[in-house]
Amino acid sequence: MSHPVEIDPILLSKVSKPARYVGGEWNSVVKDHDAVKLTVAYCFPDVYEVAMSHLGLRILYALLNERPDVAAERVYAPWPDMEEVMRSQGYPLFSLETKTPVRDFDMVGFTLQYEMSFTNILNMLDLAGIPLFAKDRGDDMPLVAAGGPCAYNAEPLTDYIDVFFLGESEESTQVLADTIIAWKEQGKPGGKKGLLKQLSQQPGNYVPSFYEAQYDAKGDFQGLTVTEPGAPAEIEKCVVSDVEHVFFPTKPIVPNIDIVHNRAVLELFRGCSRGCRFCQAGMLYRPVREKSPEHLADLAKQIIANSGYNEISLMSLSSADYSCLPELVDPQRWQADADFLALEFV
Ligand code: SF4
Structure with a gap:
């Protein structure tokens, strides 16, 4: 013990x-x-x-x-x-x-x-x-x-x-x-x-x-x-095929002091459609896999309710390239929960 x-x-x-x-x-x-x-x-x-x-x-x-x-x-x-x-x-x-x-x-x-x-x-x-x-x-x-x-x-x-x-x-x-x-x-x-x-x-x-x-x-x-019999000659990276349903935390730890990114986080997608040749992350996290705006909105509401945050980072390698971004941030999507979530659109 x-x-x-x-x-x-x-x-x-x-x-x-x-x-x-x-x-x-x-x-x-x-x-x-x-x-x-x-x-x-x-x-x-x-x-x-x-x-x-x-x-x-x-x-x-x-x-x-x-x-x-x-x-x-x-x-x-x-x-x-x-x-x-x-x-x-x-x-x-x-x-x-x-x-x-x-x-x-x-x-x-x-x-x-x-x-x-x-x-x-x-x-x-x-x-x-x-x-x-x-x-x-x-x-x-x-x-x-x-x-x-x-x-x-x-x-x-x-x-x-x-x-x-x-x-x-x-x-x-x-x-x-x-x-x-x-x-x-x-x-x-x-x-x-x-x-x-x-x-x-x-x-x-x-x-x-x-x-x-x-x-x-x-x-x-x-x-x-x-050098060890049975060890594979090549090791392949693991890739999550179903990003929509993969686990994502909805009860983030809320720090008692300020931190670098002190807000709720939503991961919109993995990978990056740009494919810049110099970019390590763009290569490592291939292929591009997006989450649906419905699922992201549901996650966001849970995270905000569980943490008290009123600000959300839309986090991905190039978040502006998310194909459903206009649908996700459409204020009408959030209207019904606006008071509860205390969200502001700036
Ligand atoms: S993350 Fe940025 S630098 Fe990397 S591939 Fe995407 S757009 Fe290019």
């Missing part, structure tokens, strides 16, 4: 924005770890205000917490003043919901949004008391996973991460949770390597310890050689 980290409130009052570290926000989910089969720490390697604005982790957090057998919690990078307190006082990195040390979770999942955050990942592992190198982590340590756009260029992090997830994770995350729970219930056959072998057989999963990278004389990456 894990013991929560108890931060001295006097020390906490001396760091900038203590609300970054206390949790307790509206719609955050607190579960008893003894009552679930799997615990997951979703880590964003940046400060609270940036991390809380990220839609991908909002989706996965709510998706897993819908399951009664899983507890998903948030962990963000502390600001340097808080890191100094943690290191000087011996506080390990902890989750916002239950203040559980990160090293006590079953799985620690990082999102890789930009390469500049990679050093923060190593710092967070170090603060958590988790060995940086995957080869140095025993079976008593959490599974360290990573996904997001930078997972497509995973090689700089392959020494540190147990498994990368390529593509959109709503469906594969459920498979992942089921796989880890079954592995635990069966007595962890084969240890962590046994689990990684199972994961390597599932779509979108790249287990770097089962491959060797090839480089040419200039040091440019040439390809991967399979």
Whole structure:
């Protein structure tokens, strides 16, 4: 059984924005770890205000917490003043919901949004008391996973991460949770390597310890050689085929301090019809898949009712290209709920 980290409130009052570290926000989910089969720490390697604005982790957090057998919690990078307190006082990195040390979770999942955050990942592992190198982590340590756009260029992090997830994770995350729970219930056959072998057989999963990278004389990456029998020679990204019905959170966490994107979020579509050759996101999130304006309006009303927000971001790669935009923002669509929603059209 894990013991929560108890931060001295006097020390906490001396760091900038203590609300970054206390949790307790509206719609955050607190579960008893003894009552679930799997615990997951979703880590964003940046400060609270940036991390809380990220839609991908909002989706996965709510998706897993819908399951009664899983507890998903948030962990963000502390600001340097808080890191100094943690290191000087011996506080390990902890989750916002239950203040559980990160090293006590079953799985620690990082999102890789930009390469500049990679050093923060190593710092967070170090603060958590988790060995940086995957080869140095025993079976008593959490599974360290990573996904997001930078997972497509995973090689700089392959020494540190147990498994990368390529593509959109709503469906594969459920498979992942089921796989880890079954592995635990069966007595962890084969240890962590046994689990990684199972994961390597599932779509979108790249287990770097089962491959060797090839480089040419200039040091440019040439390809991967399979070193573990049975590991796939190629790994394909996961793509959600039915974006209209895929899970989308309608109870967003409402922060107690201002964050970068402090408003409700609607995802209009995935992919981008422009196809600019220089654009990583435009390539990664192909093909274009739109949600209907009826479904989006229904989601918007639920999100606003559950959060109290009166402002909505229409979020996609190029939202002005949404083919049903005039229908979605038509004031008549919202008239019946105008008072309740307190919406203004500007
Ligand atoms: S997201 Fe922007 S830059 Fe990227 S393909 Fe679309 S229009 Fe081009």
